[in-house]
Amino acid sequence: MSQLAPASRSKTVTALLVAPAGLFFFFLLVLPLIVVIIYSFGARADAGGYAPAFTLDNYANLPARGQAFFNTLTLAPLGTLLTALFAYPLAYFLAVKASPKSRTLLLVLVIVPFWTSQLLRYYAWIMILGSKGIPSWLAYLGITDLRIINTPWAVLIGAVYGFLPLMVLPIYVSLEKLDKRLLEASADLGANSWRSFLQVTLPLSLPGVATGSMLVFILLMGEYILPQLLGGGKVFFIGNALVDLFLQSRNWPFGAAVSTALVAIMFVTIVIYMRFVLSRGDVRRAALV
Amino acid sequence: MADDKIITSQKFMEELRRFQKGSVTRRHFLGVTGLGLATAVLGGAIPGLKPRKAYAALSGTVNLTTWPNYHNQENLDAFTKKTGVTINMNVFGSNEEMLAKLQAGSTGWDVFVPTNYTISTYKGLDLIEPLDLKLLPNYDVATQDQRFTSEGTIDGTVYAVPKNWGTTGFVINTKNVTQNPTSWKEFWDLAKGPLTGRVMVHDYQLTTIGNALKAFGYSFNSNDEKQLAEAEKLLLEAKPHLFAINSDYQPSMRNGDAWVSVAWTGDATQLHRDMPEIQYVLGKEGGEIWTDYFAIPKGAANKDAAYALIDWLLTPEINAKEVQAHGYPSTDARTNKLVSKEMLENPILYPAKDLLTSLEFGAAATLTNPLRAEIMARFKSA
Numbered sequence: 001m002s003q004l005a006p007a008s009r010s011k012t013v014t015a016l017l018v019a020p021a022g023l024f025f026f027f028l029l030v031l032p033l034i035v036v037i038i039y040s041f042g043a044r045a046d047a048g049g050y051a052p053a054f055t056l057d058n059y060a061n062l063p064a065r066g067q068a069f070f071n072t073l074t075l076a077p078l079g080t081l082l083t084a085l086f087a088y089p090l091a092y093f094l095a096v097k098a099s100p101k102s103r104t105l106l107l108v109l110v111i112v113p114f115w116t117s118q119l120l121r122y123y124a125w126i127m128i129l130g131s132k133g134i135p136s137w138l139a140y141l142g143i144t145d146l147r148i149i150n151t152p153w154a155v156l157i158g159a160v161y162g163f164l165p166l167m168v169l170p171i172y173v174s175l176e177k178l179d180k181r182l183l184e185a186s187a188d189l190g191a192n193s194w195r196s197f198l199q200v201t202l203p204l205s206l207p208g209v210a211t212g213s214m215l216v217f218i219l220l221m222g223e224y225i226l227p228q229l230l231g232g233g234k235v236f237f238i239g240n241a242l243v244d245l246f247l248q249s250r251n252w253p254f255g256a257a258v259s260t261a262l263v264a265i266m267f268v269t270i271v272i273y274m275r276f277v278l279s280r281g282d283v284r285r286a287a288l289v
Numbered sequence: 290m291a292d293d294k295i296i297t298s299q300k301f302m303e304e305l306r307r308f309q310k311g312s313v314t315r316r317h318f319l320g321v322t323g324l325g326l327a328t329a330v331l332g333g334a335i336p337g338l339k340p341r342k343a344y345a346a347l348s349g350t351v352n353l354t355t356w357p358n359y360h361n362q363e364n365l366d367a368f369t370k371k372t373g374v375t376i377n378m379n380v381f382g383s384n385e386e387m388l389a390k391l392q393a394g395s396t397g398w399d400v401f402v403p404t405n406y407t408i409s410t411y412k413g414l415d416l417i418e419p420l421d422l423k424l425l426p427n428y429d430v431a432t433q434d435q436r437f438t439s440e441g442t443i444d445g446t447v448y449a450v451p452k453n454w455g456t457t458g459f460v461i462n463t464k465n466v467t468q469n470p471t472s473w474k475e476f477w478d479l480a481k482g483p484l485t486g487r488v489m490v491h492d493y494q495l496t497t498i499g500n501a502l503k504a505f506g507y508s509f510n511s512n513d514e515k516q517l518a519e520a521e522k523l524l525l526e527a528k529p530h531l532f533a534i535n536s537d538y539q540p541s542m543r544n545g546d547a548w549v550s551v552a553w554t555g556d557a558t559q560l561h562r563d564m565p566e567i568q569y570v571l572g573k574e575g576g577e578i579w580t581d582y583f584a585i586p587k588g589a590a591n592k593d594a595a596y597a598l599i600d601w602l603l604t605p606e607i608n609a610k611e612v613q614a615h616g617y618p619s620t621d622a623r624t625n626k627l628v629s630k631e632m633l634e635n636p637i638l639y640p641a642k643d644l645l646t647s648l649e650f651g652a653a654a655t656l657t658n659p660l661r662a663e664i665m666a667r668f669k670s671a
Contacts, residue, residue, distance in 0.1 A: 132544055236669045249659065
């Protein structure tokens with residue numbers, strides 16, 4: 001037995017490092033995805049489930065869930081945008097304005113809601129948004145007969161509430177790394193603080209906004225519980241369509257086709273979004289130099 | 290501790306200090322704080338720590354898959370105490386969901402509670418065990434109301450034994466609703482207009498589409514394309530006016546957000562018990578009558594305990610306590626003798642004969658009809 005050459009040893013090390021994650025993804029992501037794609041060309045068995053076949057019928061039938069795609073593709077980006085609008089000032093405060101002493105405590109407070117199950121917190125929101133909650137307080141101000149629960153607005157409020165920490169943390173990280181000398185330079189060159197923010201701070205924190213938006217957008221696209229609980233079953237996302245197809249009508253092949261379409265739409269959206277963000281980032285960086 | 294009040298946290302800390310200082314004995318401390326009882330209960334939950342006699346062969350856990358608010362916790366606890374078998378309860382929202390899980394395999398369930406129209410499907414897919422009635426000594430087929438047992442037996446083999454029966458009507462909060470609807474036609478008319486934003490329907494195609502069909506006087510089970518198209522039109526008109534599409538309607542009825550909801554017997558009994566202003570109505574055009582059964586899925590891991598649990602819950606004295614808690618009528622004449630008079634005279638459980646005659650049992654073909662699934666999806670996404 002000769003000793004391994006350095007090059008092949010480093011290859012072995014790489015393989016060992018990658019193996020756990022690689023195997024995990026292969027068995028729990030790639031293989032199931034292949035099964036889903038195979039099923040999507042099948043037929044519904046008479047009593048429900050899957051029967052082997054090769055047909056494009058399930059894809060041709062996608063428009064039957066067009067409304068669910070439309071709802072998801074409007075509410076998910078809108079929810080992401082709202083979350084970003086609420087998260088940015090908070091992240092900015094945490095990274096720039098808060099004293100280093102209180103910062104850690106405040107960051108912990110941002111994460112504290114995660115200690116309770118998401119399901120329980122949404123149940124609490126059912127009460128808060130129900131007629132004995134916020135609408136009953138607003139009635140004192142003369143705003144009567146306001147319905148929030150079981151509307152798309154309730155779903156959006158739930159999205160902002162539920163996903164805020166996922167948006168705050170990446171933005172916070174990108175703002176915290178910001179080189180303060182750039183702001184000094186900007187001030188020296190005559191920019192007021194608002195202009196400095198717009199031309200220095202905001203562009204440099206965009207990667208954080210992009211990461212946070214991506215996380216929230218992907219989760220919202222697959223959301224099922226949120227529209228079910230806060231939308232009262234009246235706000236129908238693709239996730240809800242999938243649950244019905246797999247657990248109620250048991251049309252697995254059509255469900256598989258809807259899943260494949262969802263994955264494809266997400267993939268394309270994310271690629272376009274990343275390209276857009278990256279190209280803008282390059283331009284800004286070039287302009288700064 | 291059994292009939293004692295729960296100890297307050299302050300009192301608990303005082304007792305703890307006393308115990309730490311040695312001024313009270315360990316026994317006093319455990320007794321007064323309830324920790325002794327808690328330890329005993331925990332001990333009882335661990336098989337092997339308890340002596341067993343009649344049920345010596347039983348052990349482990351029995352997985353019971355059932356519906357919300359469907360058992361008397363006292364009965365379940367008593368079973369565990371008697372046999373040493375822990376009950377792990379799973380609650381489901383629809384028969385399709387149960388079927389989907391069983392079709393996917395490896396559920397780990399030992400006992401489940403299918404509704405009448407699903408049993409033939411389970412049998413066809415070879416998903417349930419034939420039952421050995423010798424292992425259910427407390428079940429007596431002779432005392433069962435035969436209307437409610439037929440679908441548990443297929444080709445002479447018993448696959449499921451009846452738990453209770455019920456109807457599907459609607460609950461109405463008479464404090465908020467001054468109209469007095471008696472039909473499904475009036476139900477939908479109120480939903481679309483005067484009671485906009487206050488009416489709920491089930492997230493369940495069988496009952497939601499079925500009761501829309503009833504408004505036109507069609508069969509609850511109709512799979513006729515034209516009739517279904519009319520029902521869909523009605524559903525789509527009503528959709529923007531509905532408070533929610535959700536089979537879990539008790540919370541919204543209780544907190545006053547919803548004033549009317551499609552409802553099953555037991556939920557109506559439970560709501561009426563706590564809020565007498567909530568009444569139950571069976572549409573005069575008809576609607577659904579049903580039976581839920583106990584069955585054992587193929588490959589159940591703890592079959593002995595499954596039989597023991599079914600037998601326990603069908604024992605008349607125990608079953609009467611079940612009925613008292615869940616508020617659905619039993620199919621067993623022996624049980625009915627033990628149920629309180631107040632309940633037997635409750636029209637929610639036992640509606641007038643003429644209302645019952647127009648009700649229909651749901652059919653297997655209704656449940657699995659693909660067109661109905663599409664209508665439900667269009668209704669929910671509209």
